Amino acid sequence: xxxxxxxxxxxxxxxxxxxxxxxxxxxxxxxxxxxxxxxxxxxxxxxxxxxxxxxxxxxxxxxxxxxxxxxxxxxxxxxxxxxxxxxxxxxxxxxxxxxxxxxxxxxxxxxxxxxxxxxxxxxxxxxxxxxxxxxxxxxxxxxxxxxxxxxxxxxxxxxxxxxxxxxxxxxxxxxxxxxxxxxxxxxxxxxxxxxxxxxxxxxxxxxxxxxxxxxxxxxxxxxxxxxxxxxxxxxxxxxxxxxxxxxxxxxxxxxxxxxxxxxxxxxxxxxxxxxxxxxxxxxxxxxxxxxxxxxxxxxxxxxxxxxxxxxxxxxxxxxxxxxxxxxxxxxxxxxxxxxxxxxxxxxxxxxxxxxxxxxxxxxxxxxxxxxxxxxxxxxxxxxxxxxxxxxxxxxxxxxxxxxxxxxxxxxxxxxxxxxxxxxxxxxxxxxxxx
Amino acid sequence: xxxxxxxxxxxxxxxxxxxxxxxxxxxxxxxxxxxxxxxxxxxxxxxxxxxxxxxxxxxxxxxxxxxxxxxxxxxxxxxxxxxxxxxxxxxxxxxxxxxxxxxxxxxxxxxxxxxxxxxxxxxxxxxxxxxxxxxxxxxxxxxxxxxxxxxxxxxxxxxxxxxxxxxxxxxxxxxxxxxxxxxxxxxxxxxxxxxxxxxxxxxxxxxxxxxxxxxxxxxxxxxxxxxxxxxxxxxxxxxxxxxxxxxxxxxxxxxxxxxxxxxxxxxxxxxxxxxxxxxxxxxxxxxxxxxxxxxxxxxxxxxxxxxxxxxxxx
Numbered sequence: 055x056x057x058x059x060x061x062x063x064x065x066x067x068x069x070x071x072x073x074x075x076x077x078x079x080x081x082x083x084x085x086x087x088x089x090x091x092x093x094x095x096x097x098x099x100x101x102x103x104x105x106x107x108x109x110x111x112x113x114x115x116x117x118x119x120x121x122x123x124x125x126x127x128x129x130x131x132x133x134x135x136x137x138x139x140x141x142x143x144x145x146x147x148x149x150x151x152x153x154x155x156x157x158x159x160x161x162x163x164x165x166x167x168x169x170x171x172x173x174x175x176x177x178x179x180x181x182x183x184x185x186x187x188x189x190x191x192x193x194x195x196x197x198x199x200x201x202x203x204x205x206x207x208x209x210x211x212x213x214x215x216x217x218x219x220x221x222x223x224x225x226x227x228x229x230x231x232x233x234x235x236x237x238x239x240x241x242x243x244x245x246x247x248x249x250x251x252x253x254x255x256x257x258x259x260x261x262x263x264x265x266x267x268x269x270x271x272x273x274x275x276x277x278x279x280x281x282x283x284x285x286x287x288x289x290x291x292x293x294x295x296x297x298x299x300x301x302x303x304x305x306x307x308x309x310x311x312x313x314x315x316x317x318x319x320x321x322x323x324x325x326x327x328x329x330x331x332x333x334x335x336x337x338x339x340x341x342x343x344x345x346x347x348x349x350x351x352x353x354x355x356x357x358x359x360x361x362x363x364x365x366x367x368x369x370x371x372x373x374x375x376x377x378x379x380x381x382x383x384x385x386x387x388x389x390x391x392x393x394x395x396x397x398x399x400x401x402x403x404x405x406x407x408x409x410x411x412x413x414x415x416x417x418x419x420x421x422x423x424x425x426x427x428x429x430x431x432x433x434x435x436x437x438x439x440x441x442x443x444x445x446x447x448x449x450x451x452x453x454x455x456x457x458x459x460x461x462x463x464x465x466x467x468x469x470x471x472x473x474x475x476x477x478x479x480x481x482x483x484x485x486x487x488x
Numbered sequence: 489x490x491x492x493x494x495x496x497x498x499x500x501x502x503x504x505x506x507x508x509x510x511x512x513x514x515x516x517x518x519x520x521x522x523x524x525x526x527x528x529x530x531x532x533x534x535x536x537x538x539x540x541x542x543x544x545x546x547x548x549x550x551x552x553x554x555x556x557x558x559x560x561x562x563x564x565x566x567x568x569x570x571x572x573x574x575x576x577x578x579x580x581x582x583x584x585x586x587x588x589x590x591x592x593x594x595x596x597x598x599x600x601x602x603x604x605x606x607x608x609x610x611x612x613x614x615x616x617x618x619x620x621x622x623x624x625x626x627x628x629x630x631x632x633x634x635x636x637x638x639x640x641x642x643x644x645x646x647x648x649x650x651x652x653x654x655x656x657x658x659x660x661x662x663x664x665x666x667x668x669x670x671x672x673x674x675x676x677x678x679x680x681x682x683x684x685x686x687x688x689x690x691x692x693x694x695x696x697x698x699x700x701x702x703x704x705x706x707x708x709x710x711x712x713x714x715x716x717x718x719x720x721x722x723x724x725x726x727x728x729x730x731x732x733x734x735x736x737x738x739x740x741x742x743x744x745x746x747x748x749x750x751x752x753x754x755x756x757x758x759x760x761x762x763x764x765x766x767x768x769x770x771x772x773x774x775x776x777x778x779x780x781x782x783x784x785x786x787x788x789x790x791x792x793x794x795x796x797x798x799x800x801x802x
Contacts, residue, residue, distance in 0.1 A: 187719030
């Protein structure tokens with residue numbers, strides 16, 4: 055009988071060294087020699103690379119985990135539909151540590167090492183603001199999902215856009231009529247003494263004034279505070295509405311101590327769900343929230359009039375009807391914000407298709423294509439609801455939801471119109487040169 | 489070869505190497521090196537106080553942030569151009585380090601660490617408190633158009649790299665000279681045995697105060713350069729994390745060596761950059777490597793080289 059097994063060449067030391075050398079060179083050269091690493095022209099089958107600046111560590115980690123899941127699901131859907139311009143989409147994820155310095159470094163990595171076509175994803179404002187100057191210098195379109203007012207304020211640049219989530223100024227302006235008409239005119243604000251809290255302080259106090267109301271007391275709480283009992287006695291007796299915006303883990307203590315302070319008689323209470331994203335509403339200590347109101351960017355609990363888009367979106371990202379992971383009910387999502395990643399990726403897709411994007415040389419055309427967008431109707435691409443994009447300010451405007459805590463669940467009691475959140479343009483990025 | 493010639497050859501060789509790397513490194517790595525050189529200036533400032541004077545500060549982020557905000561506020565609010573803005577950054581860091589040093593030096597040892605830490609925390613909260621000017625934790629952007637010096641646009645990769653190199657080179661050579669000068673040798677004498685230095689007639693408090701001010705001003709120069717070259721100033725840079733970074737860079741690179749801060753800054757940057765490409769738990773890898781280095785090279789990389797191979801290493 056003849057042995058048909060192919061003969062393997064003896065594995066000598068010289069062969070091993072040659073193999074190692076060749077492997078090492080092939081790995082090292084693209085990374086280390088100038089000009090060879092990543093400037094090769096994209097081929098038709100090459101993936102479109104989207105650099106995903108994700109908060110995996112640091113204060114934004116809870117958001118980052120869900121932003122990641124949502125983005126992966128959105129990319130999987132886009133690829134299932136044939137990708138973008140016939141090319142598959144690849145998400146290149148890098149942790150920014152929720153740190154502006156690392157954020158800027160990550161953008162450089164996307165542009166100069168990973169050869170990403172665009173960058174996307176950031177939530178925390180300081181990371182966006184720290185990274186955006188580099189995006190402009192690198193001429194890398196930077197799509198943020200931050201809800202900060204920094205894009206529409208004109209602080210940033212033509213390469214930075216926010217087409218997937220409404221900014222905080224618009225959210226607050228849209229909320230104010232509901233607060234003034236239904237909860238009360240005399241408002242006391244308690245807010246974290248951070249820039250995010252200051253945005254609420256400034257925008258809401260202006261907006262409620264237009265509703266005939268008034269902020270009668272502003273109580274800024276230092277970010278290092280762990281107990282809040284000394285602040286509650288500062289709330290004036292005549293307060294009709296307590297408006298709270300807190301951040302960080304101390305929010306649970308804040309709510310518990312607020313409940314202990316007021317007891318059964320309390321003013322109406324309105325807060326931003328940002329404080330309680332990724333936290334279960336029925337957590338011990340949060341019972342006091344029953345009957346209070348929250349802003350939600352997207353309703354955490356599936357509502358009775360849930361759209362087919364919301365239903366399919368929940369299924370795609372692995373979230374149940376109470377806003378928690380379908381595999382772990384204790385893992386509550388950041389549902390009020392994470393839709394922004396899904397919608398932004400669909401805007402990138404639409405923009406690339408509109409300008410027939412082929413490679414980095416079309417980045418400017420991509421920005422112009424997105425700037426030309428206006429109406430974004432509710433659909434599977436925009437499951438949160440209708441949107442209107444303002445190309446001049448690079449900011450999208452959408453509907454907002456006000457929910458009331460009833461039986462330990464958030465029930466939507468009011469949905470604003472897009473127009474409720476309009477304010478005059480503060481910048482026209484389209485006049486800025488590339 | 490005399491010690492002075494060897495020192496000069498080493499330092500000029502390092503600078504020549506850094507200048508040459510611009511022409512061979514790909515864009516990503518040359519961009520990283522520009523950032524690393526700016527941060528190495530911060531580490532060198534820290535090294536003067538910790539490595540040469542023996543004072544362990546946990547509050548240097550205060551000086552880095554003073555330089556950063558000194559420049560950024562002067563440019564953003566005052567409309568100053570880059571050169572006077574940079575000077576404003578230096579003056580801010582000088583004044584802040586002078587005041588903090590005068591008060592903190594009333595303590596020694598662990599108390600000095602705690603007092604400097606508290607000063608830095610107070611600085612961080614001050615940045616937040618004056619949010620109307622500083623934009624608090626969000627920070628603010630320094631417009632691209634304003635970031636030019638004597639008509640040179642500092643936002644292009646080449647100009648940024650060489651601006652960082654010039655700053656690094658000036659501080660690198662200046663400190664190399666300083667630590668060999670009578671002033672530097674007095675600082676080393678204080679580090680080794682302050683009581684003996686005092687007995688020899690040196691006013692050690694005055695020397696230490698000068699060291700704090702010089703160290704703080706160099707750190708401030710780094711902060712101002714960071715804001716100018718990378719276009720952002722934010723409260724994050726005033727947090728305790730940014731007080732720990734220069735300590736790590738100096739410990740890893742080699743405290744009390746002129747080359748150590750650069751080596752430490754490069755090492756830490758690429759340790760995190762490469763490890764983050766391998767796993768999400770990259771900080772665990774970084775932590776393990778740091779523990780191993782501390783166990784097996786307690787003098788840092790340059791310190792170990794000096795102990796084992798090149799005893800002449802300055």
